[in-house]
Amino acid sequence: MKLPPLKSLPVFETVARLNSFSLAADELAVSQSAVSHQIKQLETYLGEKLFWRSGRTLTLTDEGRQYLDGISSALLQIERASEQLLGHEESRLRLSVFSSFAVRWLVPRLPDLQRLHPQVELALEMSIESPVLSDRVADCFITIHKGSPAYSYELLYVERLFPVCSQDYWQKIRRELGREGPDADDLPMSVEEVSQFPLLSTHSIFEKAAGDWDAWYRAVDQRIPAAASIQHFSHMLLALEAARFHQGIVLTNDYMLSTRKDSEDFVRLPCHPVMTGDRFYFAWKTSRRGERGLQLLRRWLVDEAIRGGLRGE
Template sequence: MKLPPLKALPVFEAVARLESFSLAAEELAITQSAVSHQIKQLETYLGERLFWRSGRRVTLTDEGRQYFDAIGSALLQIERASEQLLGRESSRLRLSVFSSFAVRWLVPRLPDLQRLHPQLELSLEMSSESPVLSDRVADCFITIHRDSPAYSYELLYVERLFPVCSQDYWQKMRRELDLEAVEGVRLAPEDLARFPLLSTHSIFERASGDWEAWFRDVDQGIPPTARVQHFSHMLLALEAARFHQGIALTNDYMLSTRKDSEDFVRLPCHAVMTGDRFYFAWKTSRRKEPGLQVLRRWLVDEAIRGGLRSDAQGI
């Protein structure tokens, strides 16, 4: 078996993760010159440049990034296997998750996770709509993409959007639509278009894309007289609705937990599927790690208990 200089690998991992020779030296309790020596030795052995150096900051080359993805995962598996044999396994996990999903669904449930599984140390990382699935980013992800064959995926939620407004705004709508004495009312799309429509840009990546999809689902377009107010994020549009500024399109997880969900009224009209499916993703090569499996089972149980997915749904 021909192996690279093994002492250099933890040094390479630290520099790549911290993007700094000095920070890596501080973390590893060695000198910066020793860090430079180890990296140079590894680059010489591999015959490839691993870092671009710009002042105090370093970035991975394409070859360095490819090597880091493999080496980082391997070193982590060695560490976990050793801790397990020594009886010191700590189940520390970094979970990359969308901000809206974290704030409105996950964070309120974390006390229950800590109570049921106190051995699990979970660190949350905010992610973009398209997080890079890599050990250098996080140990596991909540994502809407299944584009990495190195990962396994567990379905949590199939997204749908439905209109909501505040309790006070609903009373205003009932008065203006002359519905105060009507029970079991069903609103038509043109009824909603009489009021400000609060739109979230990030859902369909274009202005008014969410309301266009909602109207298109019943073979209509947004009426030219409709007033559309634009927001970058669903969290902002929902807050505007809570403060009586109009009607927002939101989804199930945004209203599934927090006490302020009672401030909103789900309007009696149709919902539209966005086509997005939310998955818990973890690297298949790490599938036997107890911490990952504990978190996976807990997330699925909570998704079923909260109505995000049915017991019969799967990958």
């Protein structure tokens, strides 16, 4: 077996992660010249430049980035295997997750994860868009893309949107539409009736102005009325907060109303839903499928998604 200078590998990973020779030296408790020596030794062995140095700027070369992707997983597996033999059951995992999914669904459930699996130490990495699947970013991901063949995927949720408003605003709607009586909450509400009230729109779902409401109307072969009042927000978290404070009707999804406290603040209008086409997956590197921490987290996420109604049995 022909191996590179093994002492150089964790040095290379640290420099690449911190993007600095001096910070890497501090973390490894060695001199900066020792770090430089290890990197030079590795570059000599590989016959490739791993970093471009320009003044104080340090960047990975294409070859360095490719090499980092290859060895990061191997180093993590060595660390996990060693911990198991040493009797250390702690699993430190970085999970990259969409901010809205984290805030509204995952974080309220973390105490249950800690109670059931105290050996799993989870660090959340917030993402606005679907991140690049790489060990350099996180150990596992919640993503809407299945783009990398090196990863395995477990379905958590097929997204749908439906209109909601605050409890107080629903009473206003009932008064203005003359919806009286005990069965008023269950009477279907037409798209024409919905358009009489301010529509709170989230840009990030379809990446265009009023894209969410446009899709909702098109689902029943209608168009947004020209006279409709639309208030625009960049993110669903903002639009939902506006609805909480009685500013209109918002299109939201199941995980945004996944806790009892939040769901009791809102009323789901008796209207049709619309599918966005997004599917949420838990993703992990297939080569790391044997890691106990990843499998514990995967099973817990799936169980919670089923128990909470996001995913069917």
